[in-house]
Amino acid sequence: MVDDEYGPRESIAFTLSSEFAVETAERAAEALAKLKAKAYHLVVLDIRMPEMDGIRALEELRKIDPHVSVIMLTGYGTLSTAQQAMVAGANQYLRKPPDIAELIEAARKQTEATRVRRQQARINQEAHELNAALKQEIDQKEPQIWQARASVELVHDLNNPLTVVIGYATLLVEEARAVAALDAERGRRLLDYSSVVERAAEYCHHLSENWRLASKQTSEFALLDLVGVARDVQQVVFFSTVAIRFSGLGQAQIRGSKFELMRVFQNVFKNSLEAGAEQISVSVVRAGERYEMTVTDNGAGMDAEGVRRALKGGFSSKKNGTGLGLSICRHLLGAHGATMNLESTPGQGSVVRLVFPVAA
Numbered sequence: 001m002v003d004d005e006y007g008p009r010e011s012i013a014f015t016l017s018s019e020f021a022v023e024t025a026e027r028a029a030e031a032l033a034k035l036k037a038k039a040y041h042l043v044v045l046d047i048r049m050p051e052m053d054g055i056r057a058l059e060e061l062r063k064i065d066p067h068v069s070v071i072m073l074t075g076y077g078t079l080s081t082a083q084q085a086m087v088a089g090a091n092q093y094l095r096k097p098p099d100i101a102e103l104i105e106a107a108r109k110q111t112e113a114t115r116v117r118r119q120q121a122r123i124n125q126e127a128h129e130l131n132a133a134l135k136q137e138i139d140q141k142e143p144q145i146w147q148a149r150a151s152v153e154l155v156h157d158l159n160n161p162l163t164v165v166i167g168y169a170t171l172l173v174e175e176a177r178a179v180a181a182l183d184a185e186r187g188r189r190l191l192d193y194s195s196v197v198e199r200a201a202e203y204c205h206h207l208s209e210n211w212r213l214a215s216k217q218t219s220e221f222a223l224l225d226l227v228g229v230a231r232d233v234q235q236v237v238f239f240s241t242v243a244i245r246f247s248g249l250g251q252a253q254i255r256g257s258k259f260e261l262m263r264v265f266q267n268v269f270k271n272s273l274e275a276g277a278e279q280i281s282v283s284v285v286r287a288g289e290r291y292e293m294t295v296t297d298n299g300a301g302m303d304a305e306g307v308r309r310a311l312k313g314g315f316s317s318k319k320n321g322t323g324l325g326l327s328i329c330r331h332l333l334g335a336h337g338a339t340m341n342l343e344s345t346p347g348q349g350s351v352v353r354l355v356f357p358v359a360a
Contacts, residue, residue: 002031002057003046003073008097012044015100016107028057035064041111046096047074062089067117069110073098157263157328161200161237168197199236206259221336223359226252226261226291227284233265244269248283252291253359256336264329268295268352271326275299277349286358293354302344311342 001016002025003009013022020042025031028049035043043061047054054072061070072093091110094103175190227250234244272280277299284293302310310326326342333340337357344350 001025001044002028002049002054004049005046008046012098012103015103016044019104020107020111028052028054028060031057032060032064035061035068039065040068041114042107043068043070044107045070045072045090047072058089067114067121069114071106071110157266161203161266164200164237164239165197165204167239168193168200172197196236199232203236203259203262221255221257223253223255224258224261226254226256226293226356229258229261230265230282230293232258233262233269237262237266238269238273241273243273243278244280244282246282246284248285249291252284252286252293252356254291254336254356255359256356260332260335264332264354267326267329268354272297272299272350275301275350289358291356291358293356295352295354296349297351298349301346301349303346307342307344 001009001013001022003012004026006026009024009026013024016022023034023040025034028045029052031043031045034040045054045057045061049057052060058070058072061068069091070089072090073096074093075096091113092106094106098106171193172190175186175193178186179190227246231246234240238244269280272295275297277297279298281296282293283296284291286292311330312327326340330340333354339355341353341355342350343353
């Protein structure tokens with residue numbers, strides 16, 4: 001109870017003491033000092049006081065405790081004074097001297113309101129701390145979280161080779177009928193198609209096995225030809241399309257996983273073709289102890305923000321895209337000690353630069 005007049009202050013304190021533990025202060029500064037030292041459920045504050053009036057005291061009080069209920073007392077009873085008090089953060093106002101029954105009922109109501117606000121604030125704080133702890137745990141367990149995403153990646157990466165299997169299986173049936181006529185040339189094509197189907201099926205098998213064993217082991221690296229792997233993807237996944245053309249080195253020996261790198265080239269080539277590219281130029285050169293592979297297309301291209309979001313992952317300009325493609329590439333390339341950079345211009349196409357360490 002805060003009031004510079006002894007009589008009203010003690011009278012109200014005595015009235016409330018029948019249900020509450022009450023402390024008093026005769027100046028606003030004294031009340032603010034008490035609030036800094038201890039939490040209260042209710043402050044009954046007179047508006048008109050020397051040194052610091054109730055409105056100013058209320059503003060300072062709210063800086064100390066935003067949850068405590070405040071009942072303002074005004075001896076004038078004017079609407080403007082009451083409105084000023086409410087705007088400053090009061091919860092209720094009463095005329096001075098207050099009616100005893102009205103005062104006690106207001107005290108009951110406002111102390112309960114303080115309890116509820118503090119409980120809500122505590123719950124919100126606990127939720128905030130829990131969220132922060134969860135975020136920290138997510139950051140610490142990023143490798144495990146990647147495994148959860150792998151199931152989505154699997155569906156994403158299996159789509160193209162499975163389509164190839166179905167397409168070539170149809171061709172095999174047609175050629176098989178022709179072989180019955182003992183046509184040697186068609187018989188040769190049948191063997192070629194069979195070989196492609198076999199390699200595509202092997203690729204699918206690797207993807208599924210890689211997912212099944214992902215948490216138990218990492219891919220085994222071996223000496224391989226980077227250019228040969230890229231050409232394999234052109235033939236197996238993209239039906240030997242003439243849109244993909246190679247230049248530069250005919251071979252580039254690195255250490256890595258053939259099927260993991262096939263996933264990289266599958267995603268890079270597919271992005272270009274789905275962006276409307278009619279020509280994809282693949283060039284490989286050696287620069288010291290590194291091979292630089294440049295994949296240039298004449299597709300739709302992207303602006304700077306699109307490039308940033310694409311590299312980050314979860315963004316796709318395609319209607320049914322998952323936005324995982326380049327994110328998958330960065331993950332797989334990182335395991336090979338390789339890097340990827342993307343440059344793009346709207347309407348002028350994109351350039352993907354892949355840098356690999358030369359095999360020791």
